[in-house]
Amino acid sequence: MKNKLNSILPPVVLVLIYFLIQLLLSKKILNPYHIQILMFACVNIMLTVSLNIVNGFTGQFCIGHAGFMSLGAYGSAIITTMLFGGMKMDPNLRIPVFLLSLLVGGILAAIVGFLIGLPTLKIKGDYLAIVTLAFGEIVRSTLRLIEPIGAARGMIGIPKITNLAWMFFFVMITLYITRNFVYSRYGRASIAIRDNEIAADAMGINTTRYKVIAFVFAAFIAGVAGGLYAHLMTFIQPDSFSFVKSNELLVYLYAGGSGSITGSVLGALVLTIIPEALRFLGNLTNWRIVIYAVILVLIMLYKPSGLFGGKEISFLRINRDSFRKPFNKFNDPKLADKQNS
Amino acid sequence: MAILEVKNLSIEFGGLKAVEDFNLSLEKGELIAIIGPNGAGKTTIFNMLTGIYPPSNGTIHLDGENLLGRKPFQFAQAGIARTFQNIRLFSNASVIDNVKMANTADSNENFFESILRTPGMVEKERQLDEHALELLSLFGLEGQADTIAKNLPYGAQRRLEIVRALMLNPKVLLLDEPVAGMITTELDEMAQLVKELREKHGQTIILIEHHMNFVMPIVDRIIVLNFGKTISEGTPAEIQKDPRVIEAYLGGGFHGNA
Ligand SMILES: Nc1ncnc2c1ncn2[C@@H]1O[C@H](COP(=O)(O)OP(=O)(O)OP(=O)(O)O)[C@@H](O)[C@H]1O
Ligand SMILES: [Mg+2]
Numbered sequence: 001m002k003n004k005l006n007s008i009l010p011p012v013v014l015v016l017i018y019f020l021i022q023l024l025l026s027k028k029i030l031n032p033y034h035i036q037i038l039m040f041a042c043v044n045i046m047l048t049v050s051l052n053i054v055n056g057f058t059g060q061f062c063i064g065h066a067g068f069m070s071l072g073a074y075g076s077a078i079i080t081t082m083l084f085g086g087m088k089m090d091p092n093l094r095i096p097v098f099l100l101s102l103l104v105g106g107i108l109a110a111i112v113g114f115l116i117g118l119p120t121l122k123i124k125g126d127y128l129a130i131v132t133l134a135f136g137e138i139v140r141s142t143l144r145l146i147e148p149i150g151a152a153r154g155m156i157g158i159p160k161i162t163n164l165a166w167m168f169f170f171v172m173i174t175l176y177i178t179r180n181f182v183y184s185r186y187g188r189a190s191i192a193i194r195d196n197e198i199a200a201d202a203m204g205i206n207t208t209r210y211k212v213i214a215f216v217f218a219a220f221i222a223g224v225a226g227g228l229y230a231h232l233m234t235f236i237q238p239d240s241f242s243f244v245k246s247n248e249l250l251v252y253l254y255a256g257g258s259g260s261i262t263g264s265v266l267g268a269l270v271l272t273i274i275p276e277a278l279r280f281l282g283n284l285t286n287w288r289i290v291i292y293a294v295i296l297v298l299i300m301l302y303k304p305s306g307l308f309g310g311k312e313i314s315f316l317r318i319n320r321d322s323f324r325k326p327f328n329k330f331n332d333p334k335l336a337d338k339q340n341s
Numbered sequence: 342m343a344i345l346e347v348k349n350l351s352i353e354f355g356g357l358k359a360v361e362d363f364n365l366s367l368e369k370g371e372l373i374a375i376i377g378p379n380g381a382g383k384t385t386i387f388n389m390l391t392g393i394y395p396p397s398n399g400t401i402h403l404d405g406e407n408l409l410g411r412k413p414f415q416f417a418q419a420g421i422a423r424t425f426q427n428i429r430l431f432s433n434a435s436v437i438d439n440v441k442m443a444n445t446a447d448s449n450e451n452f453f454e455s456i457l458r459t460p461g462m463v464e465k466e467r468q469l470d471e472h473a474l475e476l477l478s479l480f481g482l483e484g485q486a487d488t489i490a491k492n493l494p495y496g497a498q499r500r501l502e503i504v505r506a507l508m509l510n511p512k513v514l515l516l517d518e519p520v521a522g523m524i525t526t527e528l529d530e531m532a533q534l535v536k537e538l539r540e541k542h543g544q545t546i547i548l549i550e551h552h553m554n555f556v557m558p559i560v561d562r563i564i565v566l567n568f569g570k571t572i573s574e575g576t577p578a579e580i581q582k583d584p585r586v587i588e589a590y591l592g593g594g595f596h597g598n599a
Contacts, residue, residue: 177456177457180455180456180457180458181455181456183458184450184455184456184458184462184466185441185444185445185448185450185455186452186455188434188438188441188442188445189442189445191431191433191434191438191442192431192434192442192445194433195430195431195432195433195434196429196430196431196432198393198425198429199425199429199430199431200414200431200442201393201412201413201414201417202391202393202413202414202417202422202423202425202429203414203417203422203442203443203445203505203506203508203509204414204417204418204422204443204445204446204509205414205442205445205446206412206414206446207414210445213452217452217456259433320437320470320486320487
C-alpha cells in the first residue's frame with residue numbers, strides 16, 4: 001500500500017505544484033518571465049541528470065555534454081521548422097510533430113553518442129574527457145558552417161511549443177527512467193565499473209558494453225532536452241552550446257552531488273534560479289563562468305560529495321522491500337506466512 | 342577429463358620471469374593450494390587464469406575450451422571466478438548489490454524492460470534477490486544485505502568477495518589469500534566454510550595462502566612455487582617433508598607459518 005502511494009505521490013505533487021503556479025500566475029505573483037526561468041531550470045535538470053548517468057553512476061568523465069544538447073536542439077528544430085513549416089504548421093499536427101521531433105533529436109544525439117562512445121570507452125583511462133571536450137567544440141564549429149540552418153547566426157522561427165506542462169512531464173519521465181536504470185542490472189553494472197573496474201571485469205561484466213549503454217542513454221536524454229530547449233527559446237545558435245554550457249552542467253552536477261539523482265535536480269534548479277534572482281546586482285552573465293568555477297573549486301575542496309552525496313529522496317530510490325513484500329504475499333503464501341508470524 | 346588444464350604457463354615482466362612453465366591439471370571437485378614465499382608468482386598465476394595478464398607462453402583450457410586471447414570478463418563468464426588479495430569490492434554499493442552485480446551477464450531483461458520496470462523485470466529482480474540472499478546466508482551475511490560494503494568489518498568483506506564470486510556459479514573458484522589479516526577464530530570459520538563449499542556444493546577451488554595451519558588440513562594437493570618455478574607438488578604430508586620446500590622458505594624469509 002505504501003509503495004503504491006509512493007509511486008503515485010510524485011506525479012500528484014507535481015500536478016499540484018503546476019496548478020499552484022498557474023494560480024500564482026493568475027494572481028500576478030508570478031510572471032511569464034519567472035515561468036521561463038523555471039522551464040530553463042527543467043531543461044537543466046534533464047541535462048544534469050543525464051550527465052550524472054555517465055559521470056556520477058558510471059564513473060566516466062564527459063565534459064562536452066552540451067554537444068548532445070545541440071544535436072537534439074538542431075535535430076528537432078529542423079523537423080518542426082524546416083520540414084513541417086514551423087509557425088505555419090497545421091495546428092492539428094503541432095503536438096505529434098513536436099513529439100516526433102524530440103524523438104528524432106534524442107536519437108540523433110544517441111547515434112552520435114554511440115559513434116564516439118564505442119571507440120573511446122574501449123580504451124581504459126580518461127580518454128572520454130578529451131574526446132567529449134573536442135566533440136563539443138567540433139559540433140559547435142560545424143554548426144557554425146552549415147548555411148541552411150543559419151550557420152553562426154543560428155536558427156530562428158522555431159515554433160514555441162514547449163510549455164511548463166510539457167517540461168514537467170519530461171522531467172518526470174526523465175527521473176522515472178533514470179531511477180529505474182540505476183536500479184536495474186544496467187545501473188548496477190555502471191556502478192560496479194565506477195567503484196572498481198578491475199573487479200567488474202573479473203565478475204564477468206562487459207565493461208565497454210555497459211559504459212557505452214550508459215553513455216548513449218545519457219546522450220539520448222540530453223538530445224531530448226535540447227529539443228525542448230529549442231522549442232522554448234524559438235531561437236538557437238551554435239554558440240549557446242559551447243564549452244561554457246557543458247561546464248555549467250558539470251557545476252550543477254558536482255554541486256548537487258554526483259551519483260545522486262536528487263542532487264542533480266537540486267543542483268540544476270537552485271543554480272539556474274540564483275543567478276536570475278541576483279539580476280538586480282547587474283548583469284552577471286560575464287561573471288557567471290568565474291562564479292561557477294569558484295563554486296566548483298570550493299565544492300571539490302570542502303564537500304567533494306556535493307550537497308546530496310549519494311543520498312536520494314524516497315521516490316528516486318527503490319528499496320528491496322518494495323518489490324519483495326507484495327510479490328511474496330501474492331505469489332508465495334509460504335513466505336507470506338513466515339513474514340506474518 | 343580435467344576441468345582446468347594449464348600447460349607451460351609463463352610470463353615475463355621486463356626480463357623478470359615472474360612465472361615459468363606452470364602446469365596444472367585440476368579435477369572437478371578438487372581443492373588445491375598454491376603456496377610459496379612473497380613474490381613467488383602466485384597472484385600472477387591467478388591474473389593469467391582470469392585473463393588480466395596475457396601469458397607470454399602456455400595454454401589454459403577450461404572444460405576443454407581454450408580461453409587464451411579472451412578478455413577478463415569472458416574468462417569470468419566461461420566459469421573462472423576469483424577473489425583478490427587486496428579486497429576489491431564495489432565499496433559504495435550495498436552488500437546484496439555487490440553480489441547481484443556478479444550476475445549482470447546472466448540476467449536477460451533488456452534495456453527497455455529495465456527502464457520501464459515491467460512486471461517481468463521486477464519478478465526477475467525478486468528472484469535474483471532471493472538467490473543472492475541464499476548465497477549470502479551460506480557465509481552468514483544475509484543480515485547485512487543492505488549494509489554499504491565499505492562499512493562491513495574486514496573479515497566480512499573477505500567473505501562477501503567469496504559470495505560475489507560464487508554468484509557467477511563458477512566451474513573453478515580462485516581464492517587469493519582468503520584469510521589474510523584475519524584473527525584465529527575467523528580463520529577456523531573460513532576453513533570450515535571453504536571445506537563446506539567443496540563438500541556440500543562440489544565447488545572446485547584453488548587457493549593461495551600463507552597460513553599453513555589453514556591450508557594443510559583442508560586441501561587435497563599443494564603446489565609450491567619459488568621465484569616463479571614450481572619446486573614441489575604433492576599432498577600436504579609430502580610437502581611438509583620436502584627438503585626443497587623447507588629450503589625455499591628458509592631462504593625466502595617465509596613469515597606465514599603462524
Ligand atoms: N604488473 C606487474 N609488473 C611488473 N612486475 C610484476 C607485475 N605483477 C607482478 N610482478 C612481479 O612478479 C613477481 C610475482 O608477483 P606476485 O604478485 O605474483 O607474487 P605473490 O606470489 O602473489 O606474492 P605475495 O605472497 O606477496 O602476494 C613479483 O616479483 C612482482 O613484483
Ligand atoms: Mg599475491
